[in-house]
Amino acid sequence: MTSTLAPARPAPAAPAARPSSDAEITVTSARKVFGSGDKAVVALEDVTATIPAGQFVCLLGPSGCGKSTLLNAIAGFSPLSEGQIRIGTRPVTEPGPDRGMVFQEYALFPWMTVEQNIRFGLDIKGVRRAEAEATVARIAATLGLSDFRARFPKDLSGGMRQRVAIARILALDPPVMLMDEPFGALDALTRRTLQDELLRIWAEYRKTIVFVTHSIEEAIYLADRILVMTYRPGRLKRDITVSLPRPRDSASAEFNALKRELGGLVMEEQQRYTKAEMSGTAVD
Amino acid sequence: MAARLSTLRGALLPIGLLIVWELASRAGLFSAVVLPPPSAVAVRWFNSLVPALPYDPASQSYLSWMLSGELPHDAVASLGRVLAGFAIGAGLALPVGLLMGTSDRLYALTNPLLQILRPIPPIAYIPLAIVWFGLGNPPALFLIALGTFFPVLVNTIAGVRQVDSIYIRAARNLGANPWTLFRRVILPAASPFVLAGMRIGIGTAFIVVIVAEMIAVSDGLGYRILEAREYMWSDKIIGGMLTIGVLGLLIDSAMSRLNDHLLRWHRGLER
Structure with missing residues (x-):
């Protein structure tokens, strides 16, 4: 299904649609440990990435891969154990309206x-x-x-x-929008409609978007770039640039080739998660 | 139509009881002191409702004349005490509850004391209230305020402590400082609990006012039914009790309607 169904709505008097320089996100050697001693869980390990201003990035991975942890750290809700996150030149120390967050709930x-x-x-x-x-x-x-x-x-x-x-x-x-599985609770059609709306808004306002999802298809449909994360500890497993032209056709051969490739990567991690779950060591 | 029918059905039993009661009294089954007939209660009640003196425009307004009967005077006195005592009790409980709900340290410090004091019924404070405040309105207001204080306090604490952390995260993300967070997020999020506490509190206040009036003051509905006992005026006692019941019902339904309006955003109130 191609999404040429751009809803007819009045074009807003948009602010200058140019990504601002303070919209670049730099994550340096991020490490996050929950708990301590025997019960310590390493949620993030050595994550380093630069997300340029105006880029639409999806964090993809199974439960427990640290994608929400990373997003919360960027939002300033839960500080890193080690490493640093900067927005433009300013280090993240607390939540702020320059990084608008959309929650699944x-x-x-x-x-x-x-x-x-x-x-x-x-x-x-x-x-x-x-x-x-x-x-x-x-x-x-x-x-x-x-x-x-x-x-x-x-x-x-x-x-x-x-x-x-x-x-x-x-x-x-805000220069940066953070989205934590925002469409996860919606039915498929509503979900696609909102994905299209989000792309339209992104094209118009040129925000830097970090979008957490566990849906491979959603990631390919939306993102410029997909960061696949590993199951515990969460590391960057693969950094994939999606260069398919928009609007993207989820039935096209290229889309499906990418879907197969990503599916393989994500399933490896999903299997590790399942194994941990079966042995009772998975904590989410 | 269906609604009217069910109202009719609901009225069947009380009306039937009244008829049986009236007939039994008239047949002389029990004396008028033990159980006067409902007709006597109604006559007595009506007589205490209307003004005792003729209207005199020179000395009073029409409204104050209308309310000059014994029953309106007592009802106004009791209601006034309930409202004043409630205002004092809730006015103290609300800030204390908000503080105790917000600060874990303060909560840990004060909660044991609260748990010890809370189960003491306000009625048990009567002797102490008289020792402290003597007779008259002060001990009555103290007891009513006490009856209001604990339900409002306990619910306010619970309301603040159960605020979903996602609202706090969302508000901080939008730039809220602690004061804004408190005023525009924690307070409204806790309000369903707080209002439920106030509804319980005003119900307790209404119970306590009747008792307090039997002890400390010389007007009000509680005083009046105790006074009637001295003369064995059972019809007056029963009339007073029914008035208390109707007034309590009115207060509770007014409170309930206020809650419905204030909480119109709340999921639980969808109908």
Whole structure:
């Protein structure tokens, strides 16, 4: 299925669509250990990578490969045991609105309306009322949420909730977007629709995107570059550039050749995970 | 139609009971002191509801005249005590609960004390309340505030401690500082628990006010039914009890509607 079904929505008055220089992510010798002593689990080991500004990168691997750990470290939620992560030239020390995070569980604030959720970051930043309202209106239109601004999250479907979550971080115009299996809980069709929306937004705003997934097809469909990770300790197993032109045809021969190659790599790690699981040593 | 039918069915038993009760009383099955007929209760109740004196525009407003009957006066006095005591109790419990819920150290320090004090019923404080505050409104308000304090406190602590960490992560990711996090995330996330605690608290306050009025003050619904006992006015006692029941129901349903409105975002309230 090719996705020429770009939804007809008003083009937003987008900010200059050029990746900013402070959007490059540098991970140097990252190591992360959970627990200590006998129970210590090495989640990340010697991960070094540079993600240039504006690149769409997928972290791919089975459960327990440290892909979410790496994402959380970039987000600043959980500091590394060793090594360093920098955004542009600044080292990551704590969470910040320059690295907007989209969670699989949406994490919308249920007591706020869609509009209030999107505005939350702008309020914190101290953006003036009129300006904040204009931004919210523009972003809501970009994501097709204009008619839902007064709704509460409980009244929205999973797909709509994830649109709000994306809108919420997009309102802050962060150079980097971090996405932790954002479409994992959605049905296949909604998932494809949102993947296309995300690609459209990425093309328009040129964010650096780090996208965690365990779906090989999703990674090939979306990414410029796929980092395959190993099962515990999480290392970089393979760094693959995807040069297929967009929109990508998941039925094409090239797509499937790549899928086969990646499938082999991921399954090796999946087998190690299964083995650990069977022997009772898998912790996730 | 179906709703009206079920209301009708629900009314069947109380009406039937009233009829049996009335007939049994009139037949002289038991004396009017033990169990007066419902008609006597109704007459007595109505007489205490209406103003005792004729309307005098020179000395009072129409509203205050309307409320000058014994029963309205007592109801207003009791309600006023409930609200004042509730405001004091909840007003103290809320900040303390928020602090105890937020700070693990403070929680560890104070929770054992809380667990010791909490099971003591407010009623058990009556002797001490009189020693401390004498008679009148102060001991009554103290007891009502106490009855409100613990349910609100315990629920507030639980509410803060159960806030899903994903909201906190999301808010920090969006740049929230600790104060914003507290005010715009932890507080609303805890509010379903806090409001549930307030609903329990105001229910307790209503129980305690009746008891407190029997002890310390000389008006209010609790005082009035105890006073009626001195004269063996069982019809007045029963009328007072029913008034207390209706008032309690009104307070609880008002609280419940307020909760529904404040928590309209909450999943649990979908219908």
